[in-house]
């Protein structure tokens with residue numbers, strides 16, 4: 445009789461695990477809290493590295509389909525100074541396959557393929573070591589037992605407490621995410637600013653990043669250092685109660701050659717439109733109040749750059765949490781973790797990649813055990829995962845310090861160190 449295997453979470457980690465098991469003709473139950481695949485917006489674009497996420501897709505037999513969907517041109521990266529001067533403008537070769545981009549929704553659909561996901565099955569708790577195996581308790585009160593439960597349920601995992609009492613902590617950096625739709629026709633100036641891939645602008649303890657997704661959709665991330673409760677008192681936490689004088693010499697234009705010819709009215713840097721109520725708390729659900737606060741926070745930056753905020757639609761508050769760099773646990777037979785549930789780290793382009801590769805590797809290890817007990821294989825996988833994830837966690841933690849840093853030159857230096865020439 446084959447083992448009863450469940451994976452909790454239908455994100456990149458869980459779906460890759462299930463898809464590789466499926467390829468090896470091993471049954472697996474995917475338990476996902478969302479009521480359906482389109483229950484919420486899937487999130488921004490992901491770059492999949494050739495030696496991580498793409499390797500995982502190869503193990504799932506999906507690399508060719510990925511190549512057909514992905515956007516190699518999306519690897520382009522432009523860095524501007526806060527005055528709009530172009531500091532770097534890196535474009536990939538047409539055949540560059542190191543880190544092509546794919547929309548998360550496309551990746552999810554690719555991985556879902558023939559998988560039979562149990563949607564709307566939020567897990568509340570996992571109890572290892574019962575007489576019949578590992579007990580899974582669902583949020584709706586139902587329960588079921590399995591021989592192996594894989595927690596791929598992300599940052600706030602409900603499986604993790606069965607193995608570890610550690611909880612994620614705030615990094616001191618917050619993202620506020622916004623979006624632009626149909627950018628090429630509705631905001632051609634911004635489309636030119638962003639180019640085929642991403643544009644990033646680094647200032648003192650803050651950054652603005654815009655990333656092109658497919659279909660003219662753009663995700664914009666305002667990033668800044670602030671206490672977790674920054675929005676409760678903007679004056680105290682961000683010093684936003686008064687008009688900050690513009691730094692001398694700031695120009696709202698772009699460098700020659702990139703001048704986007706902005707329409708009048710995008711004069712963001714000159715008048716951030718400060719709300720008289722900014723000294724008080726900010727209602728994060730109030731789109732115009734959030735926009736106004738962000739424009740005040742980025743006051744003095746070039747008008748074309750601030751256009752990314754002026755035209756953003758909804759704003760989503762995403763404080764960045766991480767698990768400790770070397771998060772491990774004492775092995776417990778029948779339960780393990782993958783992806784963000786195991787090693788949540790700053791979003792510097794590697795979390796989904798690791799999650800997928802771990803999913804693929806664990807699936808291959810379990811499949812290789814045939815009808816035998818996979819426990820030793822799971823234990824060996826954990827050791828391997830901890831060592832690799834620990835290295836990336838250290839690198840991404842240091843990277844976040846440099847990208848949202850008191851010295852913007854640090855961010856540029858990091859780009860020069862990691863960007864392929």
Ligand SMILES: Cc1cc2nc3c(=O)[nH]c(=O)nc-3n(C[C@H](O)[C@H](O)[C@H](O)COP(=O)(O)OP(=O)(O)OC[C@H]3O[C@@H](n4cnc5c(N)ncnc54)[C@H](O)[C@@H]3O)c2cc1C
Nearest residue numbers: 453455456457477567597598783784791793794795796797
């Ligand atoms: C702004 C931003 C940009 C990023 N960009 C990149 C990038 O370019 N490249 C990259 O590699 N990484 C990137 N990351 C990181 C990446 O998003 C994560 O590392 C990755 O999604 C982790 O995958 P996962 O499957 O472990 O978890 P998740 O993607 O969080 O998936 C977890 C799944 O579990 C489900 N779930 C949660 N709780 C339960 C429950 N109790 N019961 C059942 N199901 C549950 C969720 O609904 C979800 O479907 C970025 C992150 C952010 C925030």
